[in-house]
Amino acid sequence: xxxxxxxxxxxxxxxxxxxxxxxxxxxxxxxxxxxxxxxxxxxxxxxxxxxxxxxxxxxxxxxxxxxxxxxxxxxxxxxxxxxxxxxxxxxxxxxxxxxxxxxxxxxxxxxxxxxxxxxxxxxxxxxxxxxxxxxxxxxxxxxxxxxxxxxxxxxxxxxxxxxxxxxxxxxxxxxxxxxxxxxxxxxxxxxxxxxxxxxxxxxxxxxxxxxxxxxxxxxxxxxxxxxxxxxxxxxxxxxxxxxxxxxxxxxxxxxxxxxxxxxxxxxxxxxxxxxxxxxxxxxxxxxxxxxxxxxxxxxxxxxxxxxxxxxxxxxxxxxxxxxxxxxx
Numbered sequence: 001x002x003x004x005x006x007x008x009x010x011x012x013x014x015x016x017x018x019x020x021x022x023x024x025x026x027x028x029x030x031x032x033x034x035x036x037x038x039x040x041x042x043x044x045x046x047x048x049x050x051x052x053x054x055x056x057x058x059x060x061x062x063x064x065x066x067x068x069x070x071x072x073x074x075x076x077x078x079x080x081x082x083x084x085x086x087x088x089x090x091x092x093x094x095x096x097x098x099x100x101x102x103x104x105x106x107x108x109x110x111x112x113x114x115x116x117x118x119x120x121x122x123x124x125x126x127x128x129x130x131x132x133x134x135x136x137x138x139x140x141x142x143x144x145x146x147x148x149x150x151x152x153x154x155x156x157x158x159x160x161x162x163x164x165x166x167x168x169x170x171x172x173x174x175x176x177x178x179x180x181x182x183x184x185x186x187x188x189x190x191x192x193x194x195x196x197x198x199x200x201x202x203x204x205x206x207x208x209x210x211x212x213x214x215x216x217x218x219x220x221x222x223x224x225x226x227x228x229x230x231x232x233x234x235x236x237x238x239x240x241x242x243x244x245x246x247x248x249x250x251x252x253x254x255x256x257x258x259x260x261x262x263x264x265x266x267x268x269x270x271x272x273x274x275x276x277x278x279x280x281x282x283x284x285x286x287x288x289x290x291x292x293x294x295x296x297x298x299x300x301x302x303x304x305x306x307x308x309x310x311x312x313x314x315x316x317x318x319x320x321x322x323x324x325x326x327x328x
Contacts, residue, residue, distance in 0.1 A: 007178075007201060009053040011123050013044040017107040017116060022047025024068035025114060028055050029079070029164075029171045030101040040163025040173050047072055055102050067104050075110030077141055079103050103136065103171065112141040121145055122175065129177040131158050136171045146172075178203040181322070182236060184229045184257045185247035186214035189272070193245070193315035194222055200319060202243070207232045207257070230256030233264075243268035243322045245302060249277070255284060262294050268325045270302035270318060299325070 009025070016023035026043040043053040043061065045068035055064055060082045067080055080102045105114040118134075122145060125132040133154045135144045146154045153166055163174045181197040183190050186208035194204040205223045208214035214224045225232040229246075238244060244261045246254040249272060258281075261269045271281065278300040285295050303317030304324065 006053070009042040009044045010119060010126065010175075012046075012052040013107055014116070014119050014123050016044070016046040016050070017119075021050075022072045023107045024071050025105050025107060025119075026055050026064050026068055027103045027105075027171075027173060028100065029103050030099065031056075038163070039165075042173075043068075045069065056100060060100060060102070064102055064104065068106075071104050071106040075106055075108075075113050077103065077105045077112040077114070077138075079138055103138070114143065118143055118145065126175055126177075131176050133158060133175060134173040136173070137169065138171065139169055177241065179326070180205065180236075180238070180242040182207065182233060182238065182242060182244045183247060184208070184233070184245070184254060185249075185272075186210070186219060186224070187247045188311045189247055189314050189318075191219065191315075192312040193318055194219065196315055196319045197322075200323065205236060208248070209253070228256065229253050230260045233257050233260045238264040238266040240265045240267055242266045243270075243326075245270045245272075245318060245322075247272045247302075249273060251281070251284065255281070258285065258298070259288060259290070262290060262297060268299065268322050269297055270299040270321065272302050273300060275301065 013023040013025045024045045026045065028037055028039050028041045031037065031039060037054055037056055041053070041055055043051060043055045043064060045051055045065050049065060049069065051065065054061060063082065064080065067078060071078060082100045107114050107119055108116055122132065122134060125145070131148050133146045135146050135154065148155055148158055154172055157164065157172050157174050158176060161174060161176055163172060165171045179202045181202040181204045183193060183204065183206050186206055190206060194206065197204045205225065206214060206219060207225045207227070207229050209226050209228055211226065214226055216224065238261060244266050246257055248254050254271065258269070258271060271278065273281065281300070282295055299321060303314060304321045306317050308314045308317040
């Protein structure tokens with residue numbers, strides 16, 4: 001499952017190590033409430049000082065890079081603690097100060113280092129779209145990749161999509177597959193929506209059986225399926241990490257997809273159309289046997305009410321609503 005380039009942080013560390021440049025991986029294990037980077041956020045640092053990712057709003061990156069380069073020399077992992085004053089935090093775009101703790105691990109040989117084989121196994125799982133967690137015990141510097149169904153604490157964190165430190169001191173770094181956005185209808189709004197979704201970390205798929213709409217020329221580089229929407233959506237098997245948006249305005253295309261979506265555990269379903277259009281949609285779904293509780297899952301008219309007019313603005317409102325439903 002495709003990830004955005006800025007999310008390929010363990011992959012960058014592995015590539016630098018294999019190329020002989022050396023690499024270290026820094027991971028946030030604790031932070032303050034207003035921080036822009038949550039626990040589990042990572043920064044890869046090469047032996048030449050190149051960086052991918054981030055662990056803060058910029059206020060501690062320099063110190064982390066310095067420590068990462070030192071870790072490459074002494075082959076010892078370390079946990080860094082930074083007390084951030086209110087003034088420094090404000091300069092970094094935060095509301096208040098606090099504490100941030102960062103785990104820094106050199107990649108490769110060494111009793112405390114992150115083994116290349118373990119990092120490679122992690123990147124393979126991520127490339128295959130398999131959920132996995134890296135469990136690190138700083139007291140012993142042991143590490144283990146744990147799949148779902150093996151450790152209850154890991155399962156709980158995978159389900160909540162939250163990395164964090166357990167009471168026994170083990171840090172569980174969650175690596176879930178990318179969130180998915182499935183869009184029905186290759187209309188104008190879909191063009192900025194897919195771009196914004198990818199920037200937000202989603203793997204988007206576009207469905208439209210109309211060749212003139214779902215063309216590679218209009219959507220370069222996108223995954224486009226030309227099957228009938230309900231068939232394509234069924235094959236994609238929406239799960240709890242999937243958002244679905246219908247945009248065609250055509251009941252012959254939207255309705256079959258909506259029915260599949262309502263029978264799935266997708267966390268979000270939004271449908272383009274006015275209140276009048278949605279009222280007619282509700283009548284059709286009710287006639288098809290869907291309950292008021294089922295139909296209440298639909299966000300329609302789609303998107304937050306921010307007065308959006310242009311396709312780009314509507315796409316922003318849709319992505320904002322998807323984010324709100326996911327996070328709140």
